[in-house]
Amino acid sequence: MVQQEAAVASGGDGGAPTKLDAQVLKIAGVIVLGAIMSILDVTVVSVALPTFIQEFHTTYAKVAWTMTGYTLALATVIPLSGWAADRFGTKRLYMLALFLFTVGSGLCATADSINQLIGYRVLQGLGGGMLMPLGMTIMTRAAGPQRIGRLMAVLGIPMLLGPIGGPILGGWLIDAASWHWIFLINLPIGAIALVYAAFALPKDNTEPSESFDFLGMLMLSPGLASFLFGVSSLPEAKTITATKVWLPMLIGAVLVIGFIFYSFKPKHPLLDLRLFRNRRLTVATLSLFVFIIAFMGAGLLFPSYFLQVRGESTLHAGLLMAPQGIGAMLTMPIAGMLADKIPVGRTVPFAMALIAIGFFTFTQVGADTSYVLLCGSLFVMGLGMGGTMMPIMTSALKTLTHHEVARGSTLVNILQQIGGSIGGAVMSVVLTSQQDKADIIPGSTNPQTGHPFTIAEVAQASHLPQLHDQILQTFGADLVHKGQVFLADSFAATYWVGFILVLATFIPIAFLPRKREVSHLSDNAEAGAPAPVVMH
Template identity: 75%
Template sequence: MNSQSAPVTSQKLDGAVLRVAGVVVLGAIMSILDVTVVSVALPTFQEEFGASYARVAWTMTGYTLALATVIPLTGWAADRFGTKRLYMAAVALFTIGSVLCAMADSITTLIAFRVLQGLGGGMLMPLGMTIMTRAAGPERIGRLMAVLGIPMLLGPIMGPILGGWLIDVATWHWIFLINLPIGIIALIYAYVVLPKDAPEPSESFDFLGMLMLSPGLASLLFGLSSLPEEGTMSSAKVWAPMVVGALLVIGFVLYSFTPRHPLLDLRLFRNRNLTVASITITVFIIAFMGAGLLFPSYFLQVRGESTLHAGLLMAPQGLGAMVTMPIAGTLADRVPVGRTVPFALVLIALGLFTFTQLDADTSYWLLCGSLFVMGLGMGGTMMPIMTSALKTLTSHEVARGSTLVNILQQIGGSVGTAIMSVLLTSNLNDSTPVPLPNGQTATEAQLAIGSQINPESAQGIDPSLIQRGLDFAATAFAHTFWVAFALVLCTFVPALFLPRKREVAHLNDDQPAAAPIMVH
């Protein structure tokens, strides 16, 4: 019997559903790991390609922008072409993009291939949720969310560790090549297990909206990321793309109220809960994702740790989230999120404050403890806010609301990584230029960071000069963390307007509620 149409007779997840779950979890692990695995490789990319920090950060920014681009396309394409075909195409595109990333010979081609990889990876999670919901039925969504929570919990822990280990024992190419055997297994597994497609074309897709929003965001972020290199807003490389991007985004917002099925249904912002939750998530993600980019870079560039050790030092954050995420998921159905989320944000602010006091030899016990506290707060923040955002929508609005919130998250992540990389690069460039034995010059911070990544480069240079540069670099990181800390404090403002009374769910239409898209 086709698992898509099988009647649900038990709340347990039977063998057929678990086999489908295996396909989805495998794809989710590929996609989520690749968001975190690259974070420890950024300094390696700087050294390999001779690029600025703001430039190599585009390997993450471009990936998350690609995710944001394809999330709204996925639902339409699944109806048009079928979930099995599209899922296999997404796995293939992600795998091909991974192999091309490993073959990149410049930072520009690496960024381009990361975008291609993101276009495939962005479809894996929403498609996986659709496939799982159809296989198990709406009665078992809670259990499915628990299954798909596995890669969400493992990603922040295993990503940096796996990336660091592969760079240490092999080369940076292997953080991408590792996806080749996994992708092949996932393709074969999906072909054998997933039920045959029965595509039913539905609503039209807003191609015009996509052509305005995606290039607009990319143009804005490109202009912003060019600021440290150019040194002034008056440079055409900075202001021209920012102006073009702003006009495209404004044009999209004005246009999006016209089509019947817009790329982003901004009409949903009439729902107060969705609006407040969206603002809270967006501001929080800008701060949290931006800060998340800086943690491994500090361990690598200032403390001189190996990529594997940097990944291991990041693990406490994921462990903290693992503790609180199941508890927060249970409480979200019983306690209004307005009464729990502010306490989680307090934990994040407390943990992040430690990093505003960084120096070149801050205790690892203090830093790892602070990351664990931040993880505790993270686990109690994201899923409860998502639940609040979608709980009071009708069933035919949930899919569009989920798409809207998830795109805002991806955009927030892109903006956060771009802003923090720009600020850090700018702060590091402010240190004093010094002459080198070979007749060239470098700033104190650049000299110190270079000596940590490649100790041979420090030969013949006064050790006190390197130490002064490390102190300056640590201060540059601390100043950048102050911006992230201020943004977390700003998150408290919309969070105070989250529901403090029990919400009445409106999922009472004839159709079963669509499953929310899981976040990366």
């Protein structure tokens, strides 16, 4: 009895440490540095799209492929990371991913055409796609199941800094220097991260090589890339009936479904779907998937409201988004500690309720809604975010054995990537369809399209410095304001879709574990492997 009490006091599992020691924090520092680069880069580039249109004399549909190409590269390489981590070792592979990402960043800065930039972004994505799943694998193995919650709170830092810092940093670099610097800034960070990784990450101790699932790769990677290509083409095509939307989505879906049936046959499939026999992993990943679709999709439109409706600069729009990150930074460390002590089924619903409350404000948004109200709502949503994403990921990975961690983190990352792409596409299509309802102004001509102006286009053009005075003189302040009201209404209607999806997230969350976990070694755990935690 005394021994049991001592065990609980020291960590709850035979004296396993519950605090993050210096060695684990040193490893976490490497992973956070790499994750910051990859996540920050996505949001920084999204801010630069208007600049790319002007610099390369092209269209929005074309420059959007600088984002889509990166996403497709992520989807292609993520399924390989689990097998490659077991085969080559996490340290070697992580350093290779850092190298590819850094080299890709340098090449992006040298691009002198939009096609070159898209190609270099694909190279960047091949490295960036491995950084997150490998980082989660390295950190989970280093910490063990008793400290995953605290460690996931650390990994959550770059996930917060990306949406906050990306628009601010991107806007400042483009205004103060040039678009090239949004990529050049990764070179010194990447070099530091490579040197840091060489010294901080533990030496690879690779396990016996498993046979590579070539057939699985030929189905899964092209299947995911094809499906996401179709999804990413949806905002431009504006309808799912367009051939370039439904055909790649259909081909991708057939390949992915074929892989699902096939994956239970080989001993070592490319993606181990047998892990879904673990009920808690299944519930947690499903909760995370629905949450990502709901929140990340609509979250991309928060800064767009400030830019399109309120006419804020990129830098100011980024600063207005900061309360969300501040709120999350307050709750994330607390949620990480609680996730190691209290079942996530008892805490996550309250955090999701905060997100829903804050999100509802945006369904009522207008052309002149108070910034105090909007920033306050973003802060409340941030409080909820800090208590939602990382605890769910902790619940997903906590039951895995040492050998399953790489495959499990790969599963989680693939679902995150697919969910984010679907959410972003759905919200973009809804917003576009709403804005397409704008009235045409007879007798006017939009120089960019050659067609008559709509009131939505008039409102958007009034924010451009080179067109501001001309638009006001030609159409008048009343018509410009009418266009801003229309744009605000289109955003509000889109946020309603996001709000309904947020409410839908409560369904899978209701099945998250609510009983206290008991940790022990599973029958197939390897000697010395971290003890998984299972439900009884």
